[in-house]
Amino acid sequence: MLTIITVTFNDLDNLKKTLKSILSSPESNFELIVIDGNSKDGTTDYLLSINDSRLKSISEPDKGIYDAMNKGITMAKGNWVVFMNGGDQFLNTATLSRVLDACNNESDFDVLYSDHVVAYQASKWLSETKDLKKINKGMVFCHQASIIKSSLLRDNPYDLQYKIASDYNLFISLYLKGAKFKKIDFPIALVSAAGVSDTYRFKTMMDYRKVQKNHGILKAYGLDLITIGLWLQFKVEVRDKIFRKSIRMKKSYNSIFSSN
Numbered sequence: 001m002l003t004i005i006t007v008t009f010n011d012l013d014n015l016k017k018t019l020k021s022i023l024s025s026p027e028s029n030f031e032l033i034v035i036d037g038n039s040k041d042g043t044t045d046y047l048l049s050i051n052d053s054r055l056k057s058i059s060e061p062d063k064g065i066y067d068a069m070n071k072g073i074t075m076a077k078g079n080w081v082v083f084m085n086g087g088d089q090f091l092n093t094a095t096l097s098r099v100l101d102a103c104n105n106e107s108d109f110d111v112l113y114s115d116h117v118v119a120y121q122a123s124k125w126l127s128e129t130k131d132l133k134k135i136n137k138g139m140v141f142c143h144q145a146s147i148i149k150s151s152l153l154r155d156n157p158y159d160l161q162y163k164i165a166s167d168y169n170l171f172i173s174l175y176l177k178g179a180k181f182k183k184i185d186f187p188i189a190l191v192s193a194a195g196v197s198d199t200y201r202f203k204t205m206m207d208y209r210k211v212q213k214n215h216g217i218l219k220a221y222g223l224d225l226i227t228i229g230l231w232l233q234f235k236v237e238v239r240d241k242i243f244r245k246s247i248r249m250k251k252s253y254n255s256i257f258s259s260n
Contacts, residue, residue, distance in 0.1 A: 002030040002103055003078030003150060007068035007085055009037035012046060014087035014192070021089035021190075023052055025096045030054060033075050035068040037061060066158035066166040073153045079103070080112075082147045087192035091117055095188060102184050103147060110152055110179040111171070116145035116189040124190070129183055135175050136217045138208050143167040144189040152179065165207035172215055 004022055008015045015034070022032050034057040036043050047057040056075065062068045069083060080103045090096050102112055115128045130140035156173060158166040175181065212218045 001078040001080075002100055002147075003072075003076035003081045004030060004032045005035065005069060005072035005076065005081060005083050006032065007035045007037070007065055007072065007083075008039065008043060009068075010039045010041045010043070011086040012039070012041045012043050015043060016046070018084055018086055018088055019050070019055075022084065022096070023050070023054065025090075025093070027096055027100060028054065029100055030096070031056060031077060033057070033072045035062070035072045037068060063160060064163065066160055066162070070157045073150065073157065076150050076153075078150055079107075080147050081150045081153055082144070082188070084144055084189070088144045089190045091187050091190050095186070098186055099147065099188060106182055106184070108180065109182040110149050111174060111181045112147040112184050113141040113181065114145045114184045115187040116142040116191050117187055118191055118193050120193045126187065132175070132181055132183075135172055136212065138205075139168050139171070141183075142189060142191055144191050145187065146171075147188075162207050162211060164204045165211050168208055169211045169214075172211060172217075176215065 006015070006018055006022075019032070019034070032052075032055045034047060034055065036047065036057060036059040038059055038061045044059045047055075047059070058071070058075075062071065065085075072083075073081065082099065084090070090099070106112055113129060115126055117124050118127050127142065129145075132140055134140055152174060153170075156170060159169050160166070162169050209218060
């Protein structure tokens with residue numbers, strides 16, 4: 001059986017989109033676990049209104065995304081786990097069936113992964129996996145496009161010291177321990193481009209480097225080309241934020257002066 005875990009907090013519209021993607025499937029050999037961080041936007045009432053035996057949910061405070069994901073793992077009854085968080089969806093109506101087939105046919109492996117499709121407001125594009133051997137440099141596949149043996153997740157829970165890159169820490173830990181990875185030949189997920197790691201890219205990259213250092217891949221945080229590049233990216237992001245704020249202030253001032 002497959003366990004699908006969705007974590008959410010005050011994101012009802014995206015949660016509805018994700019659950020519709022999952023529960024519209026006629027498949028029965030899966031369970032959906034929703035971990036809600038005690039939302040105040042009607043999420044609890046919405047979850048209680050769903051009459052579907054495949055769905056289980058809890059609503060209570062947590063310590064963040066990875067704490068919520070760990071809670072889902074402890075509740076999971078499936079042999080495999082895939083995470084689909086608010087706004088994320090299976091690529092199409094046939095995808096869940098193909099995922100279940102892959103779980104049955106590839107039981108000798110520990111982690112299955114695939115390409116995924118990224119959804120922006122006006123476009124979508126295919127993001128292909130990178131060579132698994134490059135995992136020491138960063139994520140080579142998307143978390144939502146991976147299916148993981150639940151036994152491995154129980155033995156290797158998400159480390160809460162990493163606020164953004166605990167999924168990367170998990171995969172590099174499993175890789176270094178000799179876990180068996182296999183790429184499957186169809187994209188699993190349609191992923192929103194507004195996720196945490198996509199929104200906070202500088203913080204994400206620094207969290208990646210913290211993971212790499214703790215695994216002995218980086219010996220120090222020296223001023224190498226990556227560090228310099230990250231710093232420059234951070235400066236550009238700050239500059240752009242200041243520029244956008246100044247434009248808003250200028251428009252506001254102009255409107256005040258023009259009204260007098």
